[in-house]
Amino acid sequence: MRGSKVATLRDAVAELVHDGDTVAIEGFTHLICFAAGHEIIRQRKRDLTLARMTPDVIYDQMIGAGVARKLVFSWLGNPGAGSLHAVRRRVEHDDPEPLEIEEYSHFGMVSRYMAGASNLPFMPIRSYFESDIPKVNPNIKPIVSPYDGAQVYAVPPLNPDVTVVHAQRADASGNAQIWGLLGCQKEAAFAAERVIVVCEEIVDEQTIRDDPNRTAIPGLIVDAVVEEPFGCHPSFAQGYYDRDNRFYREWEPISKDAVALEAWLEEWVYDLGSHADYVEKFGDAYWDALRPAERLSGRVNYGEYG
Amino acid sequence: MRGSKVATLRDAVAELVHDGDTVAIEGFTHLICFAAGHEIIRQRKRDLTLARMTPDVIYDQMIGAGVARKLVFSWLGNPGAGSLHAVRRRVEHDDPEPLEIEEYSHFGMVSRYMAGASNLPFMPIRSYFESDIPKVNPNIKPIVSPYDGAQVYAVPPLNPDVTVVHAQRADASGNAQIWGLLGCQKEAAFAAERVIVVCEEIVDEQTIRDDPNRTAIPGLIVDAVVEEPFGCHPSFAQGYYDRDNRFYREWEPISKDAVALEAWLEEWVYDLGSHADYVEKFGDAYWDALRPAERLSGRVNYGEYG
Amino acid sequence: MSATDDLGFSRSEMMIVASARQLAAQRVTFVGIGLPNIVCNLALRTSNPDLELVYESGIFGSTPKRLPLSIGDPTLVTGSTAVTSMYELFAFYLQAGLVDVGFLGAAQIDRFGNINTTVIGDYAHPKTRLPGSGGACEIAIHARKVFVIMRQGQRSFVEKLHFRTSPGHSGDPGHDRARGWTGSGPTSVVTDLATYVFDDATGEMTLVTMHPGVELDEVRANMGWDPRLAEDVGRTPAPTEEELRILREELDPQGVSAR
């Protein structure tokens, strides 16, 4: 594990993401790795099962591009901006082809990752009572407490073949540090067979060791580490760049129009060789406008012992 | 919640710890709040059920002082130094009186706190297979997965009446920040009916806000905040003072001898009015010797937005 | 936007203001996406400065410098008092009963406050695929009080839901009490026309006040059943100048909410 796992996104996706895999690119509004989604589109992966609590624009793009046969999720929308029309075309009109869906609540999805990360056969959850959700998802099963006899529900473990986690920084062996919104990144990573860590910056090991409590993902479970600045755009990386709300709003009309969506994919994914090209295409001024002023955390004293 | 919850340890224990309560003073070797244990002894609380993964010297002192009728635990010893003889006298010889015990493994105890914190009727756990532990603890029950039919075990929620958490720092409304070993402090606090946060330093709210990801316990669940420097001794507070290994070793002969133990309690607890007296009695030189050199963490940029 | 109509405020503004006032006596509020986000930030500046907002993204003690478009906005994180993982948010806070008020919106609601945010039409072949539950099903079950905020009409206030995403009252209060949930189910509904509470004896939605300029026939014309009426149906107090100023100038300069 002491060896370097640094790779290009192209190589990491080519080697670790296979047609037919279950793939989770997680991140609750924060740290959604669009760069990995675009690379998966660019490499024309197929028949993927995509898992995310909130599919967001990233999965609208991927599903619009035809990489997926199934979607596992808990909230389907473009937060504050609209809907995910590429996904809806497939669900509502089988256009251009059907999309299988498996639907939970937020807590159900997070609990599935928890069970997966913990190697538990199920997680109990107090939800779904008198809801129709279990009627359309037989994977949500009633279970009775051996103590008070109360009936709760169980959800099964979710173990992606590959989880992509975006972090602000990581070292070459994959120790990744995250601050700001935590989502279910850690649980999704531990639940996965293979883990790709994409980060804004690859830092030296000492930077990680200077604050071990900040480490969310240990190199132990990481297969590849990729440095991809602005890799979350239009999502954000706390302290590095803002959420591009305009992009999210502008996605609404593009998403509504299959032709416009295909044109967007051509221009911003297929015609580009890498995320670096995408960053260059927007131009420095664009990124400068998204960069926040500095607001540093405090420091804490770990102490030098012995 | 915006109001101050700052209190003296005497008042916090007097108001929040009642005879017969289930009390958890948690902390895995790190941040064990001996000051709270001593105050409970000093106030001669009785018939407590004490819960801790590792009872440690703190519960040997409390049980030796007669505050408890029952112990819930997973590892009974004086780490690296010996045994907990006051506890053993009661378990092995009912001397001076019987002590009821309820025993789990480490994972079982942590899972009980998790269930308690999560308001779940039980937590599933892959443990206890072919072990005699469930035979002597009927609260550990087999449960079958509704998916693969695998039999695992369930443990019930543990919801202390009071949990005492020691933190390096907290603000007046109880937002507490911890670094170094995390143990199951957070789970034990969320599982409790009432929470006492004891800290090395009460800091202004801005210090907390400068690093929200560092906050382990939100003021929302905290009833009292107490500033008690060196409140963990002979346990330690990362960055503030070292573990007093000599004290742990010297406890072995004291613990073995009921008379010596009573004399120790007289001198170090009953004859003192507060933990401040205890700190003064050791003297500055003693604490200086335990204080580590400074080793500061790095800073991270949260960014100034909007 | 219709903020220029003769009343001097739009019905959406009335809806937001009326909802914000209901937070006056509340403490810990779970903030989801959209309107509740604006409502809670208005309440913080008017009816309840001590309101504790728990964002569904896992943020506590936030003092946002701008009105966040999404609940995951970075401005909510910087300077907040705590950030938590999604598992802990849903397990330690919501499921554990620490949330006093949860907000729900709905595409469809029935007279007992059951809510559909999943599909219009058949689930397998929906006419309209909606977002689904998100955290709504958990909020409905665990938040001690549930405030519903939504526009009302024949298509949204329905006799029969196409899908029950989040449970409300059953119509049998005895059954409801026996469920033993942390939450007591839907407490109030605020729409662009009126405000409602749920009757203790029957669990049925009950008209309490109508907004300025709204009469009973319009309310009736915009729901799929004949509404139960409070003994004396009152009038929702119009938004104050201050409420409108804060809403328009500080919280929603684009007038998104006022449409």
Added chain:
Amino acid sequence: MSATDDLGFSRSEMMIVASARQLAAQRVTFVGIGLPNIVCNLALRTSNPDLELVYESGIFGSTPKRLPLSIGDPTLVTGSTAVTSMYELFAFYLQAGLVDVGFLGAAQIDRFGNINTTVIGDYAHPKTRLPGSGGACEIAIHARKVFVIMRQGQRSFVEKLHFRTSPGHSGDPGHDRARGWTGSGPTSVVTDLATYVFDDATGEMTLVTMHPGVELDEVRANMGWDPRLAEDVGRTPAPTEEELRILREELDPQGVSAR
């Protein structure tokens, strides 16, 4: 300490050295309290510099400046690569099968590697109350390999345990495979007299090597059953000067381990 006997090293030192050598080919090791702590730190400095230590207190990538007396020593935290909560340690790492080697000590062990660390005598009225499981029961079930390190004698190597804290082999390998645990059960036992492995066909503890100066009659005299013998029982290679120097000077200057 008996490090001054004619062999130039004590049997405890031999036990620690022999155990450390077994870590040569291993990767992720779960470090508990006591001897394993010394064994793993010796292995890091001799047989396996790339060994990854996961401390039972929840610390990763630790590079301690001094030998920690307890696994919760602050010197292990400062400069480590990660710290985790106890729940995540046991759920995400151990239960999830990320740990290659776990160490167990024992007050009693039987011929199939079942272990007692709970009581001597009757559970309800024990002659000696021992620490109990701690993480041992989970280590026994989930660590891919389990290395046992303990002194042997008539009271510790017994035909029948007084209490089974941590499960070993059942004596029926078919049953053991069917259990479907992450771990494959006890792999080796290293004592102050000898080293053992567990026979694949029977799951029974099998004598592999005897330490310098130890003969078979002494081994037999210090266990409660007649031991199964490997085809050719060998001799444990004596500690090297370097192994002893590191152990005595760097890891255990007080000679705690050598008693």
